[in-house]
Amino acid sequence: MSGRAVTIAEVARHAGVAVSTVSYVLSGKRAISADTRRRVLDSVRTLGYHPNAGARALASRRANVIALVLPLRAGMHVPVLMQFATSVVTAARRYDHDVLLLTADEGPDGIRRAAASALVDGLVLMDVELHDTRVPLLRQLAEPSVLIGFPADTTGLTCVDLDFARAGALCVQHLAERGHREIALLGAPGVVYDRGTGFARRTREGFTEAVAEYGLTGVALPCEETFDEVARTVAELLERRPGLTGLVVHNEAATGHVLGALRQYGRRVPEDVAVVAICPDDIAERSSPPLTSVLVPAEDVGREAVRLLMDKLEGRTVPDGTLLTPRLTIRDST
């Protein structure tokens, strides 16, 4: 199994055809007779041929690799990030592409390096901020890119994300329909809003607008993820808003703590306080009681990002922004 790798020349010799014929069989870029095709494929299989990625990239000017750029900042919920990552990898494989992992430590230089060296054909960036330093670079790059998340200025970019404004509004609507009049949004840590992370702000905007629209009263508070902070915030909320009966939680790491805090203060869910979370399904299902939630469809977002990138690589034009419609799953907390 070790030793030198099989080359296309050996396959060609074994099948009794020219090297170029083997190439065309494999790429399907020219018509090949059924007979030849079969002979070649047989040889490929018996010899265990795998095209050399470097040679292929050099000759075709396509590496068949895309970069996935993960920032890994404070306040990001890692499991969600990981869901994105795996769905990107899976989707990329379906287009016969591999995924190179780039982290933020290297900053824009890493992106430039990977692109300029033709290591990758395109990029998917995650966790994009409203004023992301990487964005100007992307506009200059010859390589196409897709952002997961929306920066402030999307001109010349391709962005995908869950429609967080609608997600926030959807939670409000659900609570309104259940008759709740006074509600609150418990959000991400303050730093996440300050940094200008789009999805946190957009959720809050959706929440606020929907509160007005449905004629409710509502407050939105940021919240750290330690149990003590969550408990403090919840306590403050319950005290200042005795009429509060509905809570929207948009902070994956804090959802568990929120339920713990409510329990501690003697509030039953959903009898005393209804809770809707914006979080992955597994967190919602694993809670006690299982939470009514709006799923962050990481799977779909990742797949869509890759699809868009592949379209761009093929030279097709794609929409600037793609917002996925949120869907609410009703469980036992409302």
Add this chain to the structure above:
Amino acid sequence: MSGRAVTIAEVARHAGVAVSTVSYVLSGKRAISADTRRRVLDSVRTLGYHPNAGARALASRRANVIALVLPLRAGMHVPVLMQFATSVVTAARRYDHDVLLLTADEGPDGIRRAAASALVDGLVLMDVELHDTRVPLLRQLAEPSVLIGFPADTTGLTCVDLDFARAGALCVQHLAERGHREIALLGAPGVVYDRGTGFARRTREGFTEAVAEYGLTGVALPCEETFDEVARTVAELLERRPGLTGLVVHNEAATGHVLGALRQYGRRVPEDVAVVAICPDDIAERSSPPLTSVLVPAEDVGREAVRLLMDKLEGRTVPDGTLLTPRLTIRDST
């Protein structure tokens, strides 16, 4: 910034030297006069030259890319996985290598493909099981690999991990020193043990042996990660073992729930029950009270894995197994 990329030939022309000279300047594989070196480096900078990765890989038979194989199975704690992943990427960059992300969906085929196509020079595998199906393949591969985690049979392999047996024992020792006589281990979900994931079992073994060694009584229970299951397990434990005063938690996702459950049953931490966790520092610090814990040094393990892989790539011989020594940080829960 877009348009065709700068080639080594253009750099050579610009600097007034031969292509090979530029190559030698960049690789340092032959002596070059200080003057020439400076001229070449200047040209590289002003032209913005980045060597074409494909061409380099083809000619040098080194892709300068390593694969990171992530399984992503049930019961794995994702943030820890992510810590590994980022530390591997960071470490690899220090050796001028990039990281290709491979997931388990493709199974061994993905590994074979990446290796056979010379896409990667070597592999780092994470979350290795005692009887991992990928292990036999690794032995056949020409490409070197390093495992994070220990399979049952490590012959011909290179493995790194935290010494979980000692970690388990260290927790017991700490509790024993604080005078606790009756303790318990609340572990990973049953499926993790059944699957034969090494670190879970080894922790349990270390726990059990240390319990005997220090003359304590102790039980080890697996535990699912939902709040209800944790609460049930804790309740059962408190009921069946009224004398229980010490708890070791080796289940990242459940640590928060454990504290919640203890609170719910009126047990104070650490006054009534002392808790030691095996988990990342951020989880321990974010809990209430902050937990005495043994850190899973993902950072160190990842870095070490890359170092070993680079050694193997250079043809150096490396030890079969590397176990990192656990360290206990005392906080407020014991």
Add this chain to the structure above:
DNA sequence: CCCCGTTGTCGAAGCGCTTCGACGCTCATC
């Protein structure tokens, strides 16, 4: 029956880089 368009295959020219051998220097050595 000739011409031409298709279809299937081949040979060769790169893609941009590394690396090997060669070669002209300069210096120290005898």
Add this chain to the structure above:
DNA sequence: GATGAGCGTCGAAGCGCTTCGACAACGGGG
């Protein structure tokens, strides 16, 4: 003053693949 050992540089030969143009062979239409 010839000899040899570096040192610094160059030219050229690949690395394994894709792709372009060429060209037989074959039919169908005039």
